[in-house]
Amino acid sequence: MVQLGSPQLKRSLVLDSNDLIGKQVKVAGWIKTRRDHGKLIFFDLRDRSGLVQLVINPKASENSYKLAQEIRPEFVVEAVGVVKNRPENTINRDLETGNVEIEINSITILSKAESLPFDMGAEELNLELPTLLDYRALTLRHRKIAQIFKVQEAIVEGFRIASKKIGCTEIVVPTIVASATEGGAGLFEMKYYDHKAFLAQSPQLYKQMLVTVFERVWTIAHAYRAEPSVTTRHLSETTQMDCEIGFVDFNDLLDLLEEVAVTMLRHVEEACGGILKDFKMESIAYGKIPRLTVREAQEIIYKEYGRDFRREKDLAPQDEVEICEWARKKHKSDFVTITHFPTTAKPFYTMPDPKNPEYSLSYDLLFRGIEILSGSQRIHDYKELVSSLKKRGLNPKDFEMYLQAFAYGMPPEGGFSFGMERITMKTLGLKNVREASLFPRDMERIDERFSKK
Amino acid sequence: MVQLGSPQLKRSLVLDSNDLIGKQVKVAGWIKTRRDHGKLIFFDLRDRSGLVQLVINPKASENSYKLAQEIRPEFVVEAVGVVKNRPENTINRDLETGNVEIEINSITILSKAESLPFDMGAEELNLELPTLLDYRALTLRHRKIAQIFKVQEAIVEGFRIASKKIGCTEIVVPTIVASATEGGAGLFEMKYYDHKAFLAQSPQLYKQMLVTVFERVWTIAHAYRAEPSVTTRHLSETTQMDCEIGFVDFNDLLDLLEEVAVTMLRHVEEACGGILKDFKMESIAYGKIPRLTVREAQEIIYKEYGRDFRREKDLAPQDEVEICEWARKKHKSDFVTITHFPTTAKPFYTMPDPKNPEYSLSYDLLFRGIEILSGSQRIHDYKELVSSLKKRGLNPKDFEMYLQAFAYGMPPEGGFSFGMERITMKTLGLKNVREASLFPRDMERIDERFSKK
Numbered sequence: 001m002v003q004l005g006s007p008q009l010k011r012s013l014v015l016d017s018n019d020l021i022g023k024q025v026k027v028a029g030w031i032k033t034r035r036d037h038g039k040l041i042f043f044d045l046r047d048r049s050g051l052v053q054l055v056i057n058p059k060a061s062e063n064s065y066k067l068a069q070e071i072r073p074e075f076v077v078e079a080v081g082v083v084k085n086r087p088e089n090t091i092n093r094d095l096e097t098g099n100v101e102i103e104i105n106s107i108t109i110l111s112k113a114e115s116l117p118f119d120m121g122a123e124e125l126n127l128e129l130p131t132l133l134d135y136r137a138l139t140l141r142h143r144k145i146a147q148i149f150k151v152q153e154a155i156v157e158g159f160r161i162a163s164k165k166i167g168c169t170e171i172v173v174p175t176i177v178a179s180a181t182e183g184g185a186g187l188f189e190m191k192y193y194d195h196k197a198f199l200a201q202s203p204q205l206y207k208q209m210l211v212t213v214f215e216r217v218w219t220i221a222h223a224y225r226a227e228p229s230v231t232t233r234h235l236s237e238t239t240q241m242d243c244e245i246g247f248v249d250f251n252d253l254l255d256l257l258e259e260v261a262v263t264m265l266r267h268v269e270e271a272c273g274g275i276l277k278d279f280k281m282e283s284i285a286y287g288k289i290p291r292l293t294v295r296e297a298q299e300i301i302y303k304e305y306g307r308d309f310r311r312e313k314d315l316a317p318q319d320e321v322e323i324c325e326w327a328r329k330k331h332k333s334d335f336v337t338i339t340h341f342p343t344t345a346k347p348f349y350t351m352p353d354p355k356n357p358e359y360s361l362s363y364d365l366l367f368r369g370i371e372i373l374s375g376s377q378r379i380h381d382y383k384e385l386v387s388s389l390k391k392r393g394l395n396p397k398d399f400e401m402y403l404q405a406f407a408y409g410m411p412p413e414g415g416f417s418f419g420m421e422r423i424t425m426k427t428l429g430l431k432n433v434r435e436a437s438l439f440p441r442d443m444e445r446i447d448e449r450f451s452k453k
Numbered sequence: 454m455v456q457l458g459s460p461q462l463k464r465s466l467v468l469d470s471n472d473l474i475g476k477q478v479k480v481a482g483w484i485k486t487r488r489d490h491g492k493l494i495f496f497d498l499r500d501r502s503g504l505v506q507l508v509i510n511p512k513a514s515e516n517s518y519k520l521a522q523e524i525r526p527e528f529v530v531e532a533v534g535v536v537k538n539r540p541e542n543t544i545n546r547d548l549e550t551g552n553v554e555i556e557i558n559s560i561t562i563l564s565k566a567e568s569l570p571f572d573m574g575a576e577e578l579n580l581e582l583p584t585l586l587d588y589r590a591l592t593l594r595h596r597k598i599a600q601i602f603k604v605q606e607a608i609v610e611g612f613r614i615a616s617k618k619i620g621c622t623e624i625v626v627p628t629i630v631a632s633a634t635e636g637g638a639g640l641f642e643m644k645y646y647d648h649k650a651f652l653a654q655s656p657q658l659y660k661q662m663l664v665t666v667f668e669r670v671w672t673i674a675h676a677y678r679a680e681p682s683v684t685t686r687h688l689s690e691t692t693q694m695d696c697e698i699g700f701v702d703f704n705d706l707l708d709l710l711e712e713v714a715v716t717m718l719r720h721v722e723e724a725c726g727g728i729l730k731d732f733k734m735e736s737i738a739y740g741k742i743p744r745l746t747v748r749e750a751q752e753i754i755y756k757e758y759g760r761d762f763r764r765e766k767d768l769a770p771q772d773e774v775e776i777c778e779w780a781r782k783k784h785k786s787d788f789v790t791i792t793h794f795p796t797t798a799k800p801f802y803t804m805p806d807p808k809n810p811e812y813s814l815s816y817d818l819l820f821r822g823i824e825i826l827s828g829s830q831r832i833h834d835y836k837e838l839v840s841s842l843k844k845r846g847l848n849p850k851d852f853e854m855y856l857q858a859f860a861y862g863m864p865p866e867g868g869f870s871f872g873m874e875r876i877t878m879k880t881l882g883l884k885n886v887r888e889a890s891l892f893p894r895d896m897e898r899i900d901e902r903f904s905k906k
Binding site: 011028030047048074075076110111112113114116135136137138140141146149150152153156157167169170171172173174175176177178188189190191192193194195197199206209210212213214215216222224226228236237239247380381382400401402404405406407408409410411412420437438439441443446447448450 | 464481483500501527528529563564565566567569588589590591593594599602603605606609610620622623624625626627628629630631641642643644645646647648650652659662663665666667668669675677679681689690692700833834835853854855857858859860861862863864865873890891892894896899900901903
């Protein structure tokens with residue numbers, strides 16, 4: 001079963017066919033489409049490098065022709081043949097291997113596929129979200145869907161490059177925790193031997209502790225929120241990309257977060273320019289990023305859009321959309337940094353603004369209408385931190401290890417956290433964050449829908 | 454509080470002092486040690502780049518001298534002074550900045566520290582494991598402990614470099630799952646809204662599904678095992694570094710796993726040579742890696758060490774130690790690949806050896822006496838896979854999404870998984886895997902010991 005045919009010939013990737021004209025090659029992959037033209041059968045074969053056209057001519061190999069009768073989309077095959085230039089009138093300029101085709105001498109079925117529940121051969125896979133996710137192991141194979149996760153790979157890589165550039169050390173922190181990180185809401189509870197434990201809402205407390213070890217750290221961590229609502233922006237399990245940095249003040253932090261965001265997304269545009277074009281995305285606008293307090297943003301929204309939410313504590317989704325529109329128009333920037341959220345709206349470790357403690361030294365980075373990052377200067381004084389915990393009704397006893405880091409000397413510090421799925425969503429103009437997660441978790445499904453069971 | 458002194462002078466890292474002789478500098482960090490010599494006070498200051506000696510001379514600054522009286526180990530300070538060459542007889546050749554010292558004009562306390570529960574100033578931190586972990590937020594700051602996690606960072610980076618080199622795409626897969634991956638034992642259960650869910654024992658099923666999308670994938674994922682035993686080799690939450698690869702046979706897989714292991718560890722030696730020397734580790738022996746079946750390994754152990762375990766299904770820890778000893782002596786290799794474990798001892802997705810289905814196309818990679826990797830060729834035929842599930846008493850209904858990938862065409866494939874903490878442990882000669890995890894999870898503690906509560 002494992003044995004592959006023609007062992008003397010090494011498999012080549014289909015993209016290499018362009019350089020192998022006249023040569024005998026062995027290729028392997030999935031059948032994307034099948035077309036019968038009179039006596040000839042044409043297959044588009046997909047492998048990790050791209051697509052190539054196979055031609056099955058009964059004159060070249062009658063056996064292959066017979067076998068080809070039963071080969072349907074998503075069959076896995078291995079084929080040996082000769083790479084030929086296509087006749088001028090059949091050249092496909094949209095395909096990287098569109099000048100060539102492989103005339104097959106022998107073909108082997110490595111794995112059969114059931115009949116597909118929908119057409120996978122078209123340029124776009126126009127499915128409703130539930131179907132897209134019900135058949136996730138199949139739909140991910142579609143080029144347009146797979147590309148989303150090539151962009152996601154570039155986002156993660158871009159974040160790594162940027163974090164290393166600013167001198168951060170990578171850390172790996174646990175996700176099983178003994179108490180609530182940001183307060184009690186939205187926690188997933190689990191049994192941990194004879195004890196109760198929780199899934200971490202963020203790597204926050206650990207990355208802060210590690211400032212005392214490496215000064216500057218980064219981590220990519222899973223974060224868990226029991227959000228009992230179904231929005232297009234929230235998932236129950238997300239991936240955070242975090243930095244935490246010692247010996248900095250508020251302005252340093254704003255400089256650093258903007259540097260990391262820009263370095264990361266420039267890398268994405270460089271690595272995945274072709275995909276962004278396929279998704280018809282405009283180039284990201286990197287004008288100087290405006291920095292506004294919540295209050296200033298609300299003023300602008302009032303003046304420019306006539307909606308008066310100047311008494312609200314936070315920005316609503318519609319506010320985020322409008323202020324980003326304004327930034328793009330006015331500052332040629334796809335980003336806006338919003339600062340000074342009300343202290344009570346932020347977690348206990350957030351430093352209040354010494355000039356007006358009702359507001360905090362916190363920030364969000366908005367990108368194309370949505371928050372993709374949040375963070376703050378942190379309280380680094382032990383006593384202040386304990387008092388902030390108590391004010392929120394939290395018990396310092398539950399934060400013993402965390403507080404240790406502060407009891408033994410913590411510098412001024414702060415950090416930020418990017419939401420990987422949201423950045424993916426906005427970089428590609430997706431409508432729902434679920435499309436930006438390989439296997440999204442929400443209250444309605446873990447892979448399969450609960451209602452189906 | 455956040456305001457740092459001397460805003461006109463930019464902070465420099467202590468390691469840069471070597472290039473700044475005669476210049477005024479601002480440094481910041483933690484006090485490692487304090488020595489009083491007559492009228493002078495000496496501090497060793499630690500920042501992320503290293504250590505430097507500060508000299509407080511009352512003649513240079515009486516204020517600083519007064520303040521310095523209260524400064525103790527782990528205080529966070531910022532200091533301004535002039536870099537000077539040390540007198541010849543006080544040069545410290547063990548220190549990268551041992552030729553210089555900084556004569557301080559002004560010093561500011563950024564954060565005080567409580568009295569330390571043990572001495573953090575010595576070269577080695579000789580603490581029992583429970584104390585080491587009870588004070589984790591403090592002990593991690595000790596150079597010898599922090600270095601463990603610089604090596605870990607290099608291991609992870611080395612794995613990334615190696616995975617990309619063999620053409621893998623990075624994927625991010627979920628950790629909340631609906632059913633047992635490898636069978637029912639050792640699962641952590643959790644509440645998921647109104648449902649029951651589990652923490653993934655591995656990213657196995659997801660990485661296999663993604664072979665049909667990208668052919669070759671890698672991921673670094675947390676894995677959870679409720680191990681109700683306390684050994685020096687097991688943790689409840691670990692970090693796995695995984696590859697999964699399509700269109701390969703058993704020998705390709707052995708070649709690939711050895712290539713990834715060697716590329717990864719060569720990177721570690723290159724990036725962290727100095728640290729490995731500090732830990733008195735010998736260079737890794739990269740002789741051609743012997744490949745033995747379990748039975749062959751047992752024969753060698755019997756012949757070389759006189760212990761007859763030729764009827765055991767698997768290798769015991771002592772066997773792993775001895776066969777590695779043998780490989781080092783006989784083949785100048787710190788690695789041994791063991792293959793063909795009994796089929797019943799391996800998870801349902803493991804392909805039985807067609808020549809003798811009692812044994813499987815599985816492998817472990819041993820490194821310096823311990824298993825650091827395991828994997829196998831997988832069953833890729835849908836019907837065979839369903840029958841294997843049933844044979845293990847598992848319900849195919851619970852694996853619906855996973856089976857989808859096979860129903861729609863899966864190539865021959867296989868993969869492997871490295872244990873990050875175990876590699877860290879063996880690269881540095883640590884005695885317990887808990888030392889190789891920043892915040893280890895086991896049945897006795899989540900940060901704090903349960904018995905203390």
